[in-house]
Amino acid sequence: MIPERSASSAPPAGRTLTAKEKYLPSLISVTSVVVVVVVVRRIVVSAEQWPRIRAQFFNIEAMIEVFPAVLRGFGVNMSVWIVALMVIAVWALVLAIFRTLTGPWFAPLRVFAVVYIDLLRGLPSLLMVLLFGFGIPALQIPGLPRSSLFWGATAMVLSYSAYAAEVYRSGMEAVHDGQRAAAKALGLSQWQTLRYSIVPQAIRNVIPSLLNLAVALQKDVALLSVVGVRDAVREAQIYTARTFNYSSLIAAAVLFLAATIPMARLTDYVARKDRERRLQRTA
Amino acid sequence: MDRVTVDRVTKYYGDKLVLDDVSVAVQEHEVVCLIGASGSGKSTLLRCIADLVDFNAGQISLDGVSIFDESFGRNGLHKRIGIVFQAYNLFPHMTVLNNITLAPRKVHGVSRSESEQNARDLLRLFGLEGYADSYPEQLSGGQQQRVAVVRALATNPEVLLLDEVTAALDPELIGEVLKIIKDLKDQGMTMLIVTHEMGFARDVGDRVCFLEGGRILEEAPPAQLLSAPEHPRTRQFLQRIIEAGRL
Numbered sequence: 001m002i003p004e005r006s007a008s009s010a011p012p013a014g015r016t017l018t019a020k021e022k023y024l025p026s027l028i029s030v031t032s033v034v035v036v037v038v039v040v041r042r043i044v045v046s047a048e049q050w051p052r053i054r055a056q057f058f059n060i061e062a063m064i065e066v067f068p069a070v071l072r073g074f075g076v077n078m079s080v081w082i083v084a085l086m087v088i089a090v091w092a093l094v095l096a097i098f099r100t101l102t103g104p105w106f107a108p109l110r111v112f113a114v115v116y117i118d119l120l121r122g123l124p125s126l127l128m129v130l131l132f133g134f135g136i137p138a139l140q141i142p143g144l145p146r147s148s149l150f151w152g153a154t155a156m157v158l159s160y161s162a163y164a165a166e167v168y169r170s171g172m173e174a175v176h177d178g179q180r181a182a183a184k185a186l187g188l189s190q191w192q193t194l195r196y197s198i199v200p201q202a203i204r205n206v207i208p209s210l211l212n213l214a215v216a217l218q219k220d221v222a223l224l225s226v227v228g229v230r231d232a233v234r235e236a237q238i239y240t241a242r243t244f245n246y247s248s249l250i251a252a253a254v255l256f257l258a259a260t261i262p263m264a265r266l267t268d269y270v271a272r273k274d275r276e277r278r279l280q281r282t283a
Numbered sequence: 284m285d286r287v288t289v290d291r292v293t294k295y296y297g298d299k300l301v302l303d304d305v306s307v308a309v310q311e312h313e314v315v316c317l318i319g320a321s322g323s324g325k326s327t328l329l330r331c332i333a334d335l336v337d338f339n340a341g342q343i344s345l346d347g348v349s350i351f352d353e354s355f356g357r358n359g360l361h362k363r364i365g366i367v368f369q370a371y372n373l374f375p376h377m378t379v380l381n382n383i384t385l386a387p388r389k390v391h392g393v394s395r396s397e398s399e400q401n402a403r404d405l406l407r408l409f410g411l412e413g414y415a416d417s418y419p420e421q422l423s424g425g426q427q428q429r430v431a432v433v434r435a436l437a438t439n440p441e442v443l444l445l446d447e448v449t450a451a452l453d454p455e456l457i458g459e460v461l462k463i464i465k466d467l468k469d470q471g472m473t474m475l476i477v478t479h480e481m482g483f484a485r486d487v488g489d490r491v492c493f494l495e496g497g498r499i500l501e502e503a504p505p506a507q508l509l510s511a512p513e514h515p516r517t518r519q520f521l522q523r524i525i526e527a528g529r530l
Contacts, residue, residue: 182372185333186386186434187361196385200376280420 055245062247066239070248073235074255080153080221080231085214087157092164093203097194099165100172113165120162126223128155133227152224160217167209171202208271215263219256232256285347286311286442286473287364292331292341294324294497301327302338303497309442312471316484316505319494320520325477326369328494329444332475333366345442358390365435369447371427373419373434379406380415383434391438398437405433409463425456429463443467445476449483461486481524485509493517 044050098106098113120128133152136144145151175198183193225234232255236248287309294302302324309315317325330336332343334350343350350360373382380402387398406412409429419427428448435443445464449457461483467474468487478484484491485505493501493508493516501514512518 176370176372178368178370178372179374181330181335182368182374184335185361185366186438187358187390188386189357192389196377196389197374201374204376 057246057250059245059247062239062243062245063251066236066248067251069235069239070232070252070255073230073232074252074259076149076229076231077221077224077256078259080149080156080224080229081218084153084157084160084217084221088161088164088213088217089210091157092161093168093199095161095165096168096172097199099169100194102190117162117165120159121166123159125156125159125220126226128159129223129227131155132158133224133229148227149224149229152227152229153221156217156221156223160213160220164210164213167206167213168202171206171209172198174205175201204274208267208274211263211267211270215260215267218260218263222256284311285309286313286345287332287475288342288344288347289328289332290342290344292328292338292343294327294331294336294338296327301497302331304341305494305497305499306341307492307499307502309473309475311473313489314468314472314474314476314487316488316491317475317477317494318479318481318484318491318520323494324497325494326446327497329366329446329475329477333364333444334360335366361386362391362438363440364442364444365438365440366444366446367428367431367435367448369450371419371424371431371451373427373431375419378416378418379411379422379430382419382430383437386434387437402433402437405436406430409433410459423456424452425459428452428460432460432463432467442473442475445474445478447477447479449478449480481509481521493520495520 095113095116098109099117101110129152132155133148136151137146137148140146172194179197179201180193183197188196222231222233225231225237228234230238232252233249236252239248240246285308289305289307292302292305293300305324305328307315307328317328319325327336331338332350345360345363348354355363373379374385377385380399383402383405384393384395384398387393387401388395393401403412403415406415409432411426411429411433414422414426414430419430422430428451432443432448448464449460452460457480461480464474464476464483465487474487476484476488488505490502491505491508492499493512493514495516501508501512501517503513508517509521512521
């Protein structure tokens with residue numbers, strides 16, 4: 001008989017760590033990082049070109065001067081991002097459902113989804129933004145909005161939806177076949193099977209991947225600056241064009257990092273939780 | 284009277300012949316067990332009867348009416364024939380109660396309160412009261428399979444198909460599932476059961492069919508088929524089961 005050991009019982013004796021064993025690794029890590037940082041800083045600062053680099057890129061006065069405009073522009077970035085996210089979440093799901101529908105009557109929807117996803121995934125987002133943001137307003141079609149912001153954002157939504165649709169589709173395909181069999185055996189229609197069984201499980205499966213896309217989109221909305229939308233990057237460029245000082249772009253960069261790094265951490269956290277949930281289920 | 288009639292059904296998966304001219308009938312209140320090695324076509328036969336897969340030739344009828352007859356409507360057949368799977372196939376994102384009431388509410392238009400009352404009654408009957416608001420993953424395998432049986436019963440089917448319902452369970456959990464199947468037999472449920480539990484087939488089966496290579500090789504009352512099989516292949520199969528200590 002193997003003696004049973006409950007989860008709460010103490011670890012075997014002899015493994016109590018001494019203070020040295022406990023703290024030495026962290027101490028080494030901290031010290032080595034500090035040493036490297038100090039050395040690199042010394043090298044950079046002592047470089048001949050450093051004063052010019054600092055004046056051009058890290059000019060605090062310039063940053064303070066431009067900050068209100070860049071922040072206002074960054075507000076545009078974030079608003080476009082949030083609205084685009086919501087539209088993409090819905091539209092991509094619609095595309096993914098179109099693509100998975102079976103039955104001859106749904107062939108047009110299926111073909112539409114396949115062609116759409118192939119096209120939009122194959123085109124650079126920048127090209128789409130230029131085409132929509134400049135091209136459509138230039139047509140001056142009555143009844144359609146003429147704002148570059150609107151059309152540029154639409155281009156981003158169309159482009160990213162193609163990727164998100166594929167993410168949803170992989171999530172739907174990952175749902176076990178037995179779920180479809182059970183739904184059919186209960187008499188659920190194809191639509192009800194998607195609505196009540198496949199899609200809710202698929203969404204749960206793909207949330208980490210969708211969050212990854214959301215982080216990518218968070219910085220890609222800066223592409224709208226090329227069609228004249230006064231976002232953070234555009235505002236920074238305007239300042240640069242006037243003063244030949246690039247510190248404004250660094251200011252914009254700091255704002256983007258302040259938004260994207262927490263998002264990336266959140267994504268990691270959600271992905272880890274998701275992995276734990278799956279492990280628990282198979283255990 | 285024949286409840287379910289399978290008449291000369293043939294099915295291919297691609298080039299592979301999985302059901303070869305199979306005929307079997309299940310009468311009202313009768314329990315028929317299907318035994319045979321993996322890949323002999325037992326599960327496929329159940330799936331054909333439940334209209335989960337198509338077959339290439341032959342006919343399957345419920346009360347003398349083809350399962351493809353328009354008189355069943357879109358969901359009539361699925362209301363009258365219930366099926367329980369080896370892997371339970373419960374919806375993991377729904378509570379036990381929602382798993383059970385989904386089909387009555389969304390397919391058959393029963394009100395939420397009525398379907399929930401019915402579901403709670405069934406849960407109590409199968410010793411699962413208190414689990415209505417649990418999620419499947421919070422239950423043991425045996426409990427999940429019992430919930431799957433309740434879900435199949437929630438639409439009051441006349442015929443229940445059981446597809447190796449204990450094959451995925453830990454040995455100590457098999458008993459609780461077999462017991463409720465026995466209870467169902469005592470209540471007169473008509474059942475077609477695919478099983479590897481020979482002792483169970485002997486207990487509940489009115490008849491046992493031995494399948495191999497997509498054909499029913501032998502069909503007899505369990506006492507006869509399991510103790511004195513006529514066909515040499517049946518004898519061989521049972522011999523292997525006995526050697527594995529499963530009979």
